[in-house]
Amino acid sequence: MVTFQDAQFVVIIGGWSNTISALYIEEHIYYYHGTLLNSEYKPYWISWNSYEVSVGLGSIQGSGVILYGQPQCPIKVIDATFASNFGETLDYRVNQAVHSEQHDTKRLLLNDPDAVLNRLRILEEKFAQLGTPTQTGSTYIIWGRKQCPNNTSELVYSGFAGGGGVVETGAAADYVCLTPDPVFNKTSGTDHGRMYGAEYETNFWAKDSHNEDVPCSLCRSSYATTVMIPGTNVCNNGWTRQYYGYLASGHHGHPAASAFVCVDISPEYLRAGSRDSDGKLFYDVIAKCGSLPCPPYVNDYPLTCVVCSK
Structure with a gap:
C-alpha cells in the first residue's frame, strides 16, 4: 500500500x-x-x-x-x-x-x-x-490472430472469422468470431440465413495473404471499457492499447452489406489454407476526401485502427 x-x-x-x-x-x-x-x-x-x-x-x-x-x-x-x-x-x-x-x-x-x-x-x-469488490471488465475481438495480445487480456476462445456471403443481397452485415466448438440442437433448417467463413481477399495484409482464411480471438480485458478507434494506431493518454492494425471492410461494389473491423498489424492464417472459397471477405479501407475532411485525412491512404481499454 x-x-x-x-x-x-x-x-x-x-x-x-x-x-x-x-x-x-x-x-x-x-x-x-x-x-x-x-x-x-x-x-x-x-x-x-x-x-x-x-x-x-x-x-x-x-x-x-x-x-x-x-x-x-x-x-x-x-x-x-x-x-x-x-x-x-x-x-x-x-x-x-x-x-x-x-x-x-x-x-x-x-x-x-x-x-x-x-x-x-x-x-x-x-x-x-x-470486502471483495465485484469483478468488472470488457471484451473485444482481435481479428486476424489466434491469441490475445500479451498484456492484461485473457483468452476466452480462439475461433474462426465468418459472416454472410458477399454476393447475397440479404446477407448479414456483421463480421462474427465463431467458436471452434459448435453445439447443434437440430440437423436441418430453412436455408434462409447463412454463415460462411472469411478470407483475406488481397495481399494488402501480407505478401501471401490472398485467399487465406481468417482467424480471430475473443479476449477479456480487466478494464471496464474497450473501444475500437478507426484512423489511428495510438490510444489517448490514460488508455491502454490492446492491439493495432488496419481497418477492414467488405468491397464497396458487392451487393452484401458489411461492417468495419480492425485487423491486427501481424495477421495469421487458419490451418485450412488458401482455397478461394470467398464467403465473408476482408478488404483494406482507404480514405476518400470530400465529406471526409482532408487534411487531416489523405485521399487513398489506407486507414489504421487501434483497440484501447480504460
Whole structure:
C-alpha cells in the first residue's frame, strides 16, 4: 500500500489475497483484477499531476497502465508512505534501495506526520468493510490472430472469422468470431440465413495473404471499457492499447452489406489454407476526401485502427 500526504490518494498492489489492486482517490475507487505479486521484485510506476493519477507495470512511465483516476480537487503531494496490511511483511525497492516494513511500522520518504498514518488506518478500515469488490471488465475481438495480445487480456476462445456471403443481397452485415466448438440442437433448417467463413481477399495484409482464411480471438480485458478507434494506431493518454492494425471492410461494389473491423498489424492464417472459397471477405479501407475532411485525412491512404481499454 502506498499512501500520499493527507491520503489524497492511495495505491494498493496485490490486495484481497493478491487478486485485486486498487486506486483510491477522494471517495472514488478504481480496480484492477489480476495477480501481480510474487516472490520476485517487480517494477511499478506511479505518476501524478494536479488532476490525474496513473499506476502502471514496468519501469517505463506511461506504459502498461493498470489504474487511472481523476480527482475533483488538485493534488499536492508532499509525503509518501509504504505499508503492508494485516501483519504481512512488505519488501520493496525505491531507487534500488531495499526496505522491509510491517503493518505496525512505517517508512516515509520525506517526513513523518502522524496525520498520514492515522488517515491510513481509517482507509484500511474502509477497505476491509468493502470486502471483495465485484469483478468488472470488457471484451473485444482481435481479428486476424489466434491469441490475445500479451498484456492484461485473457483468452476466452480462439475461433474462426465468418459472416454472410458477399454476393447475397440479404446477407448479414456483421463480421462474427465463431467458436471452434459448435453445439447443434437440430440437423436441418430453412436455408434462409447463412454463415460462411472469411478470407483475406488481397495481399494488402501480407505478401501471401490472398485467399487465406481468417482467424480471430475473443479476449477479456480487466478494464471496464474497450473501444475500437478507426484512423489511428495510438490510444489517448490514460488508455491502454490492446492491439493495432488496419481497418477492414467488405468491397464497396458487392451487393452484401458489411461492417468495419480492425485487423491486427501481424495477421495469421487458419490451418485450412488458401482455397478461394470467398464467403465473408476482408478488404483494406482507404480514405476518400470530400465529406471526409482532408487534411487531416489523405485521399487513398489506407486507414489504421487501434483497440484501447480504460
